[in-house]
Each structure stands twice: as structure tokens, then as C-alpha cells.
Amino acid sequence: MxxxxxxxxxxxxxxxxxxxxxxxxxxxxxxxxxxxxxxxxxxxxxxxxxxxxxxxxxxxxxxxxxxxxxxxxxxxxxxxxxxxxxxxxxxxxxxxxxxxxxxxxxxxxxxxxxxxxxxxxxxxxxxxxxxxxxxxxxxxxxxxxxxxxxxxxxxxxxxxxxxxxxxxxxxxxxxxxxxxxxxxxVDTSFFCPTPVKGELILNGLKCVQPLHIGENSLLLTYATRGMETLRGFPEFMRMLPPLLEALPNLEVVIAGDDRCVYSQAPDRADGSWKQALLEELGNRLDLGRVHFTGSLMYGEYQQMLNRSDLHVYFTRSYVTSWGLFQAAACGASLMVNRDPATNYVLKGDQAYWVDLDDPQHLVDCATKVLKSAPERRKNIKQSYLKSEWxxxxxxxxxxxxxxxxxxx
CATH class of the missing domain: 3.40.50.2000 (Glycogen Phosphorylase B;)
Structure with a gap:
């Protein structure tokens, strides 16, 4: 046929x-x-x-x-x-x-x-x-x-x-x-809970050299097709200065491209929310611990989800990204904002739910979860993905x- x-x-x-x-x-x-x-x-x-x-x-x-x-x-x-x-x-x-x-x-x-x-x-x-x-x-x-x-x-x-x-x-x-x-x-034979032993090595398209995340580091991750308002990129970036200050062993990995896929670019010549936020946050952001990898190959992306101590998924009311389903399949520790685009994906206890428009709530929640990460790593991860997906x-x-x- x-x-x-x-x-x-x-x-x-x-x-x-x-x-x-x-x-x-x-x-x-x-x-x-x-x-x-x-x-x-x-x-x-x-x-x-x-x-x-x-x-x-x-x-x-x-x-x-x-x-x-x-x-x-x-x-x-x-x-x-x-x-x-x-x-x-x-x-x-x-x-x-x-x-x-x-x-x-x-x-x-x-x-x-x-x-x-x-x-x-x-x-x-x-x-x-x-x-x-x-x-x-x-x-x-x-x-x-x-x-x-x-x-x-x-x-x-x-x-x-x-x-x-x-x-x-x-x-x-x-x-x-x-x-x-x-x-x-979601291919659950690939996106599934998989222990990551030793250091995590990522070599995204924007990595000048492979990025090494030590096994004792706390790891906060964010992944997106485009760094834009619809996916809560500004809110995520504004979380980082107090988190980096409170957690000296925290490393942040941001996977994805510096572009706008669904929502409008900022009113500036380069059209970049990444550059706009870097300028806004200035020296309050420790760029030695914030890593922009660019797009990752699927194998490294899956490893990142499994190694992450807290994976952040933010969105406004629009099409839900594959990334949330993939992270759920890996049993990742998820911080997700309450929204009709996310509420149906996970049960109440399968994510740390936050209000995207409450900046202090975002910081407080992330800090609490990351501080408990060493203890939570001892637990066996389980997939949160519904069988229908x-x-x-x-x-x-x-x-x-x-x-x-x-x-x-």
C-alpha cells in the first residue's frame, strides 16, 4: 500500500x-x-x-x-x-x-x-x-x-x-x-528510569568542550525547543541567583536553542530572551555554574533527565511539550507550574507544583527540593507516564x- x-x-x-x-x-x-x-x-x-x-x-x-x-x-x-x-x-x-x-x-x-x-x-x-x-x-x-x-x-x-x-x-x-x-x-524502552553512575558528561551543540557534572553536585535542569516566555524561560532564569547563592554545589544545565518558537521575541535587535535575561541578571548570575548546552542528542538528553535532581517544566496554556511526558517516563523529580496544559499529565504527588507568577514560591520550592536531593537519590525511581501515552x-x-x- x-x-x-x-x-x-x-x-x-x-x-x-x-x-x-x-x-x-x-x-x-x-x-x-x-x-x-x-x-x-x-x-x-x-x-x-x-x-x-x-x-x-x-x-x-x-x-x-x-x-x-x-x-x-x-x-x-x-x-x-x-x-x-x-x-x-x-x-x-x-x-x-x-x-x-x-x-x-x-x-x-x-x-x-x-x-x-x-x-x-x-x-x-x-x-x-x-x-x-x-x-x-x-x-x-x-x-x-x-x-x-x-x-x-x-x-x-x-x-x-x-x-x-x-x-x-x-x-x-x-x-x-x-x-x-x-x-x-513515548518510547518507554528508552525514556525510562536509568541510574547514571559517576559524572554526567554532556556535549551539546553549543558546548565548546564536553561538560562534566560531578556525581556530588546538585543538578538543576531545564530543557526547551526555544528560550521564550511561553515556556517560562524568564521566570526560570530569575530563580537562579538566589538558588546559586544558597546552594554552593549547585550546577544548572539549560538544554535548547536561543530562539522563539511559539511566542514573540523581545523588542531588541538580537531577538534573544537569553541575552535579555543575562543582561538583566548581570553579575548576580554565576555563569561558571550555569551551562547552556544547546540541543542535546537523545542519549545525552535521557541521561540528563535521569541524573537531574530537579527538572523544571514551565509553560503557559498552549500545546504541552514532549519534554514533560519524557521526563515523567524517566521518573524525574519535576517542578511544574499549575496550568490546564500540565494538570492532566501528572497526579498531584508526582510533581512539585508551583505558581509561575509567584517568584518567591519558585525559589522556595526549588531550594527545598534540591536540599533534599542527596536523600532522595537513595530511592528507586519509577515512571510517572500514563500507559495510554x-x-x-x-x-x-x-x-x-x-x-x-x-x-x-
């Missing part, structure tokens, strides 16, 4: 499903806008790339910028699919990442394909305001228009999938039956959905 995946990134949320379907002997073609997909090869998966033929017009109405971007992406996808069709490729199933226009025109070329849209978010005022420093009336109207693309793709697909019930709740109620909940899956169960749910679509 011919199966098509379409995503702006690669392999992204489709990594496990694409691998599983290819392993079953199907011809799997993955169409992506990523420029370097070869850095992450998937056995049995054929990769094709699409490129936009031009940028968005500078003369277009500001509210319509995302819509023109979506049309350009839909056209770019269609041009590559037309080549595939001429080669004889006709997909029985198509999985498309929704919300950015990638699947807008697929039906015009492949009317018989069963189109499954992967939908992440529906923009609402009560959550969207966290993405902008100022959510004025004009920005609210722009955000409302952003949903037009999502609506188009929801209408065209045969069925949609979103990873969590929290995300499903964001969409209009009349789409609830069309949007199924299937999580991406384990990879095997998620793939089984995908297979059930696929079989139902093939019977239509």
Missing part, C-alpha cells in the same frame, strides 16, 4: 508511525519542507522535499499573511505530488500536518486518498494572548483569521487526530467527533484508526 506523509518539518510527530508502517512493508513517502532531512534517516521511508516558489507579498493585508503563506505551501506540496503522481504513486492513505496549508489542495490531485489531518491547536483569545507581549484588539482579529486555514483543512480531511484531550478541547465543539485523540507516543499503545490506536479508514 502507498502511504504519504506531509509535514513542514521531519520526521516530527510522524517519526514513530512512519517507521512502523514502513517496517510493515508499505511504500512510505515523506514530503517535507525541511532542508536537511538526511540528518535523520528512517529505514524504509523515502523522503521528498518541497520548496515555496516565492515569499508572501509585502503588499498583502496583514490579517491575510498566514493565509497566503498557507496557499504557497499548499502549492509547493502539490507541485511535488504531481511529480509523484506522474511516477505512478497514488497514496491510499495520506497523513498531513494541519494548520499551515499543506493539505489544502491534496484532494484535487488524489481524490480517492483517505486524508488524515494531524491537528495541534485552535486559537482562542483566552490562550493566544500568551503568545504575544501585547494582545490588543488588532492582534485578536489577526489570530481569529489564523483559524481560517485550520477550518479549511478540518473540512477537507476524512478524520483528524490531535495528541491530547487538552488540545481537542480547544476546537469548536461540533468537530469533536471528527477529531480523535491519539498521542504521539506509551509508544506501543499509541501505535495500536493509530492502527485501529487506519483500519477503520480503509474500510470506508
Amino acid at each position: 502507498n502511504i504519504l506523509f506531509v509535514h513542514g518539518n521531519y520526521p516530527a510527530q510522524f517519526v514513530h508511525l512512519a517507521k512502523a508502517l514502513a517496517a510493515d512493508g508499505h511504500r512510505v513517502v515523506f514530503l517535507t519542507g525541511r532542508k536537511d532531512p538526511e540528518v535523520w534517516p528512517l529505514t524504509g521511508v523515502e523522503v521528498r522535499r518541497f520548496e515555496l516558489h516565492r515569499e508572501v507579498s509585502s503588499e498583502i493585508h496583514p490579517y491575510l499573511i498566514p493565509m497566503e503563506q498557507a496557499v504557497l505551501q499548499g502549492q509547493a506540496v502539490l507541485r511535488v505530488l504531481d511529480v509523484l503522481a506522474q511516477e505512478g504513486f497514488q497514496p491510499r492513505l495520506t497523513f498531513a500536518h494541519g494548520g499551515n496549508g499543506l493539505s489544502l489542495f491534496i484532494r484535487h490531485l488524489f481524490p480517492e486518498t483517505r486524508l488524515i489531518a494531524y491537528m495541534e491547536w485552535w486559537f482562542r483569545d483566552e490562550t493566544s494572548h500568551w503568545c504575544f507581549p501585547s494582545y490588543e484588539f488588532d492582534q485578536r482579529l489577526r489570530t481569529t483569521m489564523r483559524n481560517s486555514i485550520i477550518l479549511q483543512e478540518l473540512e477537507q480531511c476524512d478524520v483528524a487526530v490531535t495528541p491530547t484531550s487538552w488540545q481537542q478541547q480547544q476546537f469548536p465543539k461540533h468537530y469533536k467527533d471528527k477529531i480523535k485523540v491519539i498521542f504521539d507516543g 506509551a509508544l506501543g499503545n499509541c501505535i495500536a490506536s493509530w492502527v485501529e484508526l487506519i483500519n477503520a479508514q480503509l474500510k470506508v
Whole structure:
């Protein structure tokens, strides 16, 4: 059977499903806008790339910028699919990442394909305001228009999938039956409680030389795709001076990139929250004990989670990061802020819950937990991940959905 995946990134949320379907002997073609997909090869998966033929017009109405971007992406996808069709490729199933226009025109070329849209978010005022420093009336109207693309793709697909019930709740109620909940899956054979003996060695992309964390050091960790307000990066950084002063053997590791993925950059030339916070905190921050590693390879990231004496996950009301699920699977000691985006992931006693808008509470909680770390290390860690989010169960749910679509 011919199966098509379409995503702006690669392999992204489709990594496990694409691998599983290819392993079953199907011809799997993955169409992506990523420029370097070869850095992450998937056995049995054929990769094709699409490129936009031009940028968005500078003369277009500001509210319509995302819509023109979506049309350009839909056209770019269609041009590559037309080549595939001429080669004889006709997909029985198509999985498309929704919300950015990638699947807008697929039906015009492949009317018989069963189109499954992967939908992440529906923009609402009560959550969207966290993405902008100022959510004025004009920005609210722009955000409302952003949903037009999502609506188009929801209408065209045969069925949609979103990873969590929290995300499903964001969409209009009349789409609830069309949007199924299937999580991406955590590989619990990899992300699991694993003792780290001796020193921890990390060699992230931003490490000039390997970072060594001694086994007697206290370790506070934070990991993120982007250092930004939506993921509580400023609040985390502002915690550090009093913690470093109170705990002389504390080391801090911050894994991730100096960029904004979901929320707006600060109003400065470099657009960097990292640099803004370093300047704000100045010499109150002991940079000899605060380590920015950049992105980590999965093996080192898993070791970091297992070695961490306290792993911090902060977020505002938006899509919950994979990182929280992965840390829970490792049984990490977690400090998490109370929010609808986090409350459903962990039970009350599985995290140290904090108020992200109470700076003193953050410091007091972290200090207490870190001081007790040497004693807690004697305990055997257990995974906190719900079984429904384990990879095997998620793939089984995908297979059930696929079989139902093939019977239509």
C-alpha cells in the first residue's frame, strides 16, 4: 500500500508511525519542507522535499499573511505530488500536518486518498494572548483569521487526530467527533528510569568542550525547543541567583536553542530572551555554574533527565511539550507550574507544583527540593507516564484508526 506523509518539518510527530508502517512493508513517502532531512534517516521511508516558489507579498493585508503563506505551501506540496503522481504513486492513505496549508489542495490531485489531518491547536483569545507581549484588539482579529486555514483543512480531511484531550478541547465543539485523540507516543524502552553512575558528561551543540557534572553536585535542569516566555524561560532564569547563592554545589544545565518558537521575541535587535535575561541578571548570575548546552542528542538528553535532581517544566496554556511526558517516563523529580496544559499529565504527588507568577514560591520550592536531593537519590525511581501515552499503545490506536479508514 502507498502511504504519504506531509509535514513542514521531519520526521516530527510522524517519526514513530512512519517507521512502523514502513517496517510493515508499505511504500512510505515523506514530503517535507525541511532542508536537511538526511540528518535523520528512517529505514524504509523515502523522503521528498518541497520548496515555496516565492515569499508572501509585502503588499498583502496583514490579517491575510498566514493565509497566503498557507496557499504557497499548499502549492509547493502539490507541485511535488504531481511529480509523484506522474511516477505512478497514488497514496491510499495520506497523513498531513494541519494548520499551515499543506493539505489544502491534496484532494484535487488524489481524490480517492483517505486524508488524515494531524491537528495541534485552535486559537482562542483566552490562550493566544500568551503568545504575544501585547494582545490588543488588532492582534485578536489577526489570530481569529489564523483559524481560517485550520477550518479549511478540518473540512477537507476524512478524520483528524490531535495528541491530547487538552488540545481537542480547544476546537469548536461540533468537530469533536471528527477529531480523535491519539498521542504521539513515548518510547518507554528508552525514556525510562536509568541510574547514571559517576559524572554526567554532556556535549551539546553549543558546548565548546564536553561538560562534566560531578556525581556530588546538585543538578538543576531545564530543557526547551526555544528560550521564550511561553515556556517560562524568564521566570526560570530569575530563580537562579538566589538558588546559586544558597546552594554552593549547585550546577544548572539549560538544554535548547536561543530562539522563539511559539511566542514573540523581545523588542531588541538580537531577538534573544537569553541575552535579555543575562543582561538583566548581570553579575548576580554565576555563569561558571550555569551551562547552556544547546540541543542535546537523545542519549545525552535521557541521561540528563535521569541524573537531574530537579527538572523544571514551565509553560503557559498552549500545546504541552514532549519534554514533560519524557521526563515523567524517566521518573524525574519535576517542578511544574499549575496550568490546564500540565494538570492532566501528572497526579498531584508526582510533581512539585508551583505558581509561575509567584517568584518567591519558585525559589522556595526549588531550594527545598534540591536540599533534599542527596536523600532522595537513595530511592528507586519509577515512571510517572500514563500507559495510554506509551509508544506501543499509541501505535495500536493509530492502527485501529487506519483500519477503520480503509474500510470506508
